[in-house]
Amino acid sequence: MYAVLILVIFTILPLYGQRVIPQEYLRAFSSQGFDLVDLVNKIAFIGLVMSILILLKGFFEKTSVTYLALSIVSTVFWLLIVFFALGVGKMENLGLTVISSEAGGVSNAIIFDLRLFAYLATVITGLKIVHSILKFRQAKSKVTQVQPSQPLDTAD
Amino acid sequence: MKNMNRIKVLRLGIIGFEVLTIALCLLSIYTLFNALSTAISGGTMNLNLNKDESTGEWRFVLNGNPKNTGFLGVTLFFEVAVLDLSGQDIARNSTSVYVPAGGANQFSLSLTVPPDVVPGGNLEEAEGYFELRFAVRTLGDLVGFTNILRIGGEAAS
Numbered sequence: 435m436y437a438v439l440i441l442v443i444f445t446i447l448p449l450y451g452q453r454v455i456p457q458e459y460l461r462a463f464s465s466q467g468f469d470l471v472d473l474v475n476k477i478a479f480i481g482l483v484m485s486i487l488i489l490l491k492g493f494f495e496k497t498s499v500t501y502l503a504l505s506i507v508s509t510v511f512w513l514l515i516v517f518f519a520l521g522v523g524k525m526e527n528l529g530l531t532v533i534s535s536e537a538g539g540v541s542n543a544i545i546f547d548l549r550l551f552a553y554l555a556t557v558i559t560g561l562k563i564v565h566s567i568l569k570f571r572q573a574k575s576k577v578t579q580v581q582p583s584q585p586l587d588t589a590d
Numbered sequence: 591m592k593n594m595n596r597i598k599v600l601r602l603g604i605i606g607f608e609v610l611t612i613a614l615c616l617l618s619i620y621t622l623f624n625a626l627s628t629a630i631s632g633g634t635m636n637l638n639l640n641k642d643e644s645t646g647e648w649r650f651v652l653n654g655n656p657k658n659t660g661f662l663g664v665t666l667f668f669e670v671a672v673l674d675l676s677g678q679d680i681a682r683n684s685t686s687v688y689v690p691a692g693g694a695n696q697f698s699l700s701l702t703v704p705p706d707v708v709p710g711g712n713l714e715e716a717e718g719y720f721e722l723r724f725a726v727r728t729l730g731d732l733v734g735f736t737n738i739l740r741i742g743g744e745a746a747s
Contacts, residue, residue, distance in 0.1 A: 542739050554614075558608055565597065565601060568596070575593075
């Protein structure tokens with residue numbers, strides 16, 4: 435259900451919305467150095483990957499290494515989404531966005547510096563990964579605590 | 591049991607950290623846009639360009655009294671420069687002013703353009719660039735917005 439919701443919000447709605455936006459607006463954004471179509475396509479791709487990751491997690495037990503690996507991958511993927519949002523579509527900028535345009539001998543550059551939040555998001559991601567590992571170890575130890583008692587239960 | 595508590599504490603810590611980060615992000619962005627809208631609104635800035643007839647120098651003066659109606663203090667930075675066609679500085683000056691949350695602060699920035707770079711004493715005939723840099727920073731100057739405007743080039747013949 436959650437995977438479907440993510441798919442609808444991040445993939446289906448942006449792709450549908452892209453068709454609704456008039457071409458003049460797209461051209462206007464493009465002339466200001468801002469590729470809206472590319473941004474929407476990237477959001478749709480992110481939505482698709484997130485849905486797949488959530489769907490895959492549902493197939494595995496919490497005690498399996500694959501579940502832990504998928505948890506870590508989806509946490510890192512959320513970090514990339516944060517970089518993507520802070521960089522207005524350019525995650526490689528790590529929160530430093532530069533939008534520049536030039537017309538008639540006038541050049542204009544706008545720079546947004548939100549790198550602090552990119553660093554904070556990285557720390558949060560690190561803590562989330564530690565949390566996932568601790569939870570995995572806890573689930574594992576619960577299983578190993580239950581398993582030795584099983585033969586005794588059946589003997590009774 | 592001890593391990594379980596540790597995991598719960600970590601989880602609560604992460605949630606708290608996330609909430610704090612989101613709150614700071616929203617607050618900073620709101621403050622930046624708020625400072626931008628008040629800084630460029632009418633009445634807060636006064637721009638003068640005068641020629642000193644005795645020396646032939648052009649004097650650019652920017653006076654301002656920006657207000658900050660945001661929730662965080664902001665530092666405003668202004669820089670003006672005149673550059674030649676190769677991008678080398680002819681004249682450059684800058685100033686910065688801290689405006690506390692809910693307050694206002696005055697600043698003044700002047701730039702003198704030497705007469706030898708203005709042929710015939712007419713600025714419109716001068717070849718080169720005029721650059722204006724404006725920046726707003728908040729949250730201990732860790733978050734910010736910068737706008738660099740460059741006008742000019744070769745004089746129209």
